[in-house]
Amino acid sequence: xxxxxxxxxxxxxxxxxxxxxxxxxxxxxxxxxxxxxxxxxxxxxxxxxxxxxxxxxxxxxxxxxxxxxxxxxxxxxxxxxxxxxxxxxxxxxxxxxxxxxxxxxxxxxxxxxxxxxxxxxxxxxxxxxxxxxxxxxxxxxxxxxxxxxxxxxxxxxxxxxxxxxxxxxxxxxxxxxxxxxxxxxxxxx
Amino acid sequence: xxxxxxxxxxxxxxxxxxxxxxxxxxxxxxxxxxxxxxxxxxxxxxxxxxxxxxxxxxxxxxxxxxxxxxxxxxxxxxxxxxxxxxxxxxxxxxxxxxxxxxxxxxxxxxxxxxxxxxxxxxxxxxxxxxxxxxxxxxxxxxxxxxxxxxxxxxxxxxxxxxxxxxxxxxxxxxxxxxxxxxxxxxxxx
DNA sequence: ATTGCTTTTTGTCAAATGGCAAATGATTTC
DNA sequence: GAAATCATTTGCCATTTGACAAAAAGCAAT
Numbered sequence: 001x002x003x004x005x006x007x008x009x010x011x012x013x014x015x016x017x018x019x020x021x022x023x024x025x026x027x028x029x030x031x032x033x034x035x036x037x038x039x040x041x042x043x044x045x046x047x048x049x050x051x052x053x054x055x056x057x058x059x060x061x062x063x064x065x066x067x068x069x070x071x072x073x074x075x076x077x078x079x080x081x082x083x084x085x086x087x088x089x090x091x092x093x094x095x096x097x098x099x100x101x102x103x104x105x106x107x108x109x110x111x112x113x114x115x116x117x118x119x120x121x122x123x124x125x126x127x128x129x130x131x132x133x134x135x136x137x138x139x140x141x142x143x144x145x146x147x148x149x150x151x152x153x154x155x156x157x158x159x160x161x162x163x164x165x166x167x168x169x170x171x172x173x174x175x176x177x178x179x180x181x182x183x184x185x186x187x188x189x
Numbered sequence: 190x191x192x193x194x195x196x197x198x199x200x201x202x203x204x205x206x207x208x209x210x211x212x213x214x215x216x217x218x219x220x221x222x223x224x225x226x227x228x229x230x231x232x233x234x235x236x237x238x239x240x241x242x243x244x245x246x247x248x249x250x251x252x253x254x255x256x257x258x259x260x261x262x263x264x265x266x267x268x269x270x271x272x273x274x275x276x277x278x279x280x281x282x283x284x285x286x287x288x289x290x291x292x293x294x295x296x297x298x299x300x301x302x303x304x305x306x307x308x309x310x311x312x313x314x315x316x317x318x319x320x321x322x323x324x325x326x327x328x329x330x331x332x333x334x335x336x337x338x339x340x341x342x343x344x345x346x347x348x349x350x351x352x353x354x355x356x357x358x359x360x361x362x363x364x365x366x367x368x369x370x371x372x373x374x375x376x377x378x
Numbered sequence: 379a380t381t382g383c384t385t386t387t388t389g390t391c392a393a394a395t396g397g398c399a400a401a402t403g404a405t406t407t408c
Numbered sequence: 409g410a411a412a413t414c415a416t417t418t419g420c421c422a423t424t425t426g427a428c429a430a431a432a433a434g435c436a437a438t
Binding site: 335336337366367368369372 | 394395396397398
């Protein structure tokens, strides 16, 4: 819980009562490797914060290939905003790729906090738009780079991820086949 | 100006006084083809709304290649949020690729509106986070598709853009060389 | 140690794409 | 209209990457 509070306070200040209120709505949840936090076709009804472990956001393209869109590791929020905000079905899966410990807020509690705590909306805005910007900044440059450069960028961005997850997820994140990625790794080292 | 008001009201409601106040801060600006709306290395101090024309956001990667990150056409906001919000230097250029007509708010006026108009912050947040989500959703799938599919997606997303701008910009947007794109177009038709 | 299972590496071949340079086409300028 | 300039197409060849298949390595249960 401490991690979450610290994270939040980077984006704005809150008094102890407000922090206590937020904490009181938070539930700690464990998710086993390969289990889903939320699924395509369903409405996202929870906001999560990763305490421990790695999750990935993925979907199936129109060739039926499973594409990993991004990884979310420790101390980051995980929520399909489009689905959560608009109560529409999500188009992606959020899946634990290691055993995970999350802090979770229900939609109801989350909205209640938004109504109750002055300044909380602004903090949430800052958090979510920073996260969105980060997604753009991380994913977008991959389009214009060759496969080796993509992998090197991946290593920079997620230094603590590569050894904890299957190669195939990294490959699909980078838009490269698993075998190509394997060759690339050979050439690098 | 009507376009801007309509656009805003999609995201929340405002009374006539509030609308008048917002309108009073808006300036109509014309930008010639190839001129810059904002530049890398400078702080973005304006929020723009494209009434007519197309702009692109671009940057130089570490090989010195100019990369077009996205196109922004009619009835969309244009602002480097990272730079504008945090008053840090922008890392990209925003350039008109046709003659453009924009509605522009100065940073000062924009912040004043945020302080003055109740509910404006929420509307702005909805607008900006939708735009950010759209950027992710448009750019990200390109990573995992082949060049032809990328081009077809581009045509879907920006149906009114392709005939109004140089091929080279599209190529850099898609992460493909100009000659490859030329051949791809030949094969499609 | 052996077995069965999954993940990763590697090889071969074919297709896609890039780099370069020349040719063609389009647009502007005088 | 001719020249100059810029954008696009095309040809040629080198390189990268994908598809497929087989081998090797890692891991867990026995």
